[in-house]
Amino acid sequence: MKDRKTRINLFAFYDKTGLERYLERQSAAGWMVDSVSSLLIRFHRMEQPTPYRFEVAFFAGTSFFDSDPTEEQLRFEDRRMETGWKIVTQNRPMSIYCNTDPEAEPVETDPTLQVQSINQVAQHGALMGYYLLLMLSMFWLAVSIRGYFHDPVEELLSNYRLVSLIIFIFIWVAILMGLGRYHRWHKQALKIAATEQRFLEPKSFSKASVRLFIVVCAVLVVLQFLPFRFPSKPVxxxxxxxxxxxxxxxxxxxxxxxxxxxxxxxxxxxxxxxxxxxxxxxxxxxxxxxxxxxxxxxxxxxxxxxxxxxxxxxxxxxxxxxxxxxxxxxxxxxxxxxxxxxxxxxxxxxxxxxxxxxxxxxxxxxxxxxxxxxxxxxxxxxxxxxxxxxxxxx
Incomplete structure (x- = not known):
C-alpha cells in the first residue's frame, strides 16, 4: 500500500475555497496534505481517516520567493494555535491550516481583507508569471509569423514549428482566459465583500477541460516527432x-x-x-x-x-x-x-x-x-x- 501520493493541482491560484474542500475530502479518505505548489499537491497517508477542516490564508507583502515566514505570519500562527488551528504547510504567501473542530472560529473573518490579500500576493507572484508567459508566447508567435512570410513552404512543412505554434496559441488563449477570469472575479469579489460581507467563491477550470487541454498538447507534441521525412540511400x-x-x-x-x-x-x-x-x-x-x-x-x-x-x-x-x-x-x-x-x-x-x-x-x-x-x-x-x-x- 502506498504511503504517499501526488496529484496535479487543477485549482486556480486564488481558488482557496475549492482547495479547502478538496483537502477536506482527502483527509476524510485518510490523506493529509504535505505541500501545495502551483503544479502539484503532495499527500501522505494518515494512521486513520480524520475529517479535518481546512482553511487557506494569504499574507500580503510576501511572495513565493521568500525563504522564511514573516513576523506577521508567525504572530498570526500563534493566535490561530490558541483557537485550535495548526499549520499544515506553507509556501510563504499561502498558509494552510487544519482543525478537528468543525465549529472553530474561521482563520480569517473579513472577506474584503481576504480578497485584498489574494490580490496583493497575486501581483507579486502568479500574475507576474502569467504576464511573463504571455510575453513569451507572443514572442514565439511573432517569430513564427516572421518565418512564415520569409519562407512559407519550409515553415508549413515543419511539424515541429507548426505544432509549437499551435501549442503556444493554446497557451496564449489559456493565459488570456485565466487573466480575464481572475480580474472579473476580483472586481465582483470586492463588490460582494463590501455589500454582502461574504467571500465570493472563485471557479477554477473544470477537470474535464484541463484534462482535455493536457491531452491535446500531448498529442501535438507526439505529432511533431513522427518520422515524416523519408531520406533515400545510395546503392x-x-x-x-x-x-x-x-x-x-x-x-x-x-x-x-x-x-x-x-x-x-x-x-x-x-x-x-x-x-x-x-x-x-x-x-x-x-x-x-x-x-x-x-x-x-x-x-x-x-x-x-x-x-x-x-x-x-x-x-x-x-x-x-x-x-x-x-x-x-x-x-x-x-x-x-x-x-x-x-x-x-x-x-x-x-x-x-x-x-x-x-x-x-x-x-x-x-x-x-x-x-x-x-x-x-x-x-x-x-x-x-x-x-x-x-x-x-x-
Whole structure:
C-alpha cells in the first residue's frame, strides 16, 4: 500500500475555497496534505481517516520567493494555535491550516481583507508569471509569423514549428482566459465583500477541460516527432577526377525516360520526401553521371497542398524561389506561358536577362511543381510535356 501520493493541482491560484474542500475530502479518505505548489499537491497517508477542516490564508507583502515566514505570519500562527488551528504547510504567501473542530472560529473573518490579500500576493507572484508567459508566447508567435512570410513552404512543412505554434496559441488563449477570469472575479469579489460581507467563491477550470487541454498538447507534441521525412540511400558510388559520387536507384513518379522515351541506364534516380499536417513535398532528381553532363537531366519539386487556402501561398513561394535562383542584379522574372501543353491550370517560365530558361513552375489542382531541365538543349513536344499533366494533374 502506498504511503504517499501526488496529484496535479487543477485549482486556480486564488481558488482557496475549492482547495479547502478538496483537502477536506482527502483527509476524510485518510490523506493529509504535505505541500501545495502551483503544479502539484503532495499527500501522505494518515494512521486513520480524520475529517479535518481546512482553511487557506494569504499574507500580503510576501511572495513565493521568500525563504522564511514573516513576523506577521508567525504572530498570526500563534493566535490561530490558541483557537485550535495548526499549520499544515506553507509556501510563504499561502498558509494552510487544519482543525478537528468543525465549529472553530474561521482563520480569517473579513472577506474584503481576504480578497485584498489574494490580490496583493497575486501581483507579486502568479500574475507576474502569467504576464511573463504571455510575453513569451507572443514572442514565439511573432517569430513564427516572421518565418512564415520569409519562407512559407519550409515553415508549413515543419511539424515541429507548426505544432509549437499551435501549442503556444493554446497557451496564449489559456493565459488570456485565466487573466480575464481572475480580474472579473476580483472586481465582483470586492463588490460582494463590501455589500454582502461574504467571500465570493472563485471557479477554477473544470477537470474535464484541463484534462482535455493536457491531452491535446500531448498529442501535438507526439505529432511533431513522427518520422515524416523519408531520406533515400545510395546503392553504389563511382569516381571521377578523384572525387566520389553516389548513385541512387529510387522509384520516381516521372523520369527523363518517361518524357523522351529513351533508355537511362547510367542515370541516378533520387527522391526525397517531406510531409507535415498541411503539405507534402516530393523532390526528385534524375540525372546522368557527372562526366555525362551532355545528356539531358531533370530535377523537380512537387508540393501537394492539403489545405486549399494555402495553395496561392505555395505558388507564390515557388515563383519567388525561381526568381531568386540567381543572386545577381540582372533582370529576371517569371513569364506566364501557355499551360495547355503541360496539362496544367497555369504555367510560368523563368526569364533571365531577357532569355527564357528551361525552368518552370506548373500549377495543378492539388499540386504546384517546380521543374528544371538541364544538360543538352531540350525541345519539348506537346506529347512530351503532356506527361507532366498525366503525372501530377490527377
Amino acid at each position: 553504389s558510388y563511382y569516381e571521377h577526377n578523384g572525387a566520389k559520387y553516389p548513385v541512387y536507384n529510387d522509384e520516381l513518379p516521372l523520369t527523363v525516360g518517361d518524357i523522351l522515351h529513351i533508355e537511362c541506364e547510367d542515370y541516378s534516380s533520387q527522391i526525397l520526401k517531406d510531409s507535415s499536417l498541411l503539405l507534402k513535398r516530393v523532390e526528385a532528381d534524375h540525372s546522368p553521371r557527372i562526366f555525362q553532363n551532355y545528356l539531358p537531366g531533370l530535377h523537380y519539386t512537387v508540393i501537394y497542398v492539403k489545405l486549399p487556402c494555402l495553395y496561392n501561398t505555395v505558388k507564390r513561394s515557388l515563383l519567388d524561389d525561381l526568381k531568386n535562383l540567381f543572386d545577381d542584379e540582372l533582370p529576371k522574372d517569371c513569364i506566364l506561358v501557355d499551360a495547355e501543353p503541360w496539362g496544367a491550370e497555369e504555367a510560368y517560365r523563368l526569364s533571365y536577362d531577357g532569355q527564357l530558361m528551361a525552368r518552370y513552375v506548373l500549377c495543378y489542382k492539388h499540386a504546384v511543381v517546380s521543374v528544371a531541365f538541364f544538360g543538352s538543349d531540350w525541345t519539348y513536344s506537346a506529347e512530351e510535356t503532356a506527361v507532366f499533366g498525366e503525372t501530377f494533374g490527377k
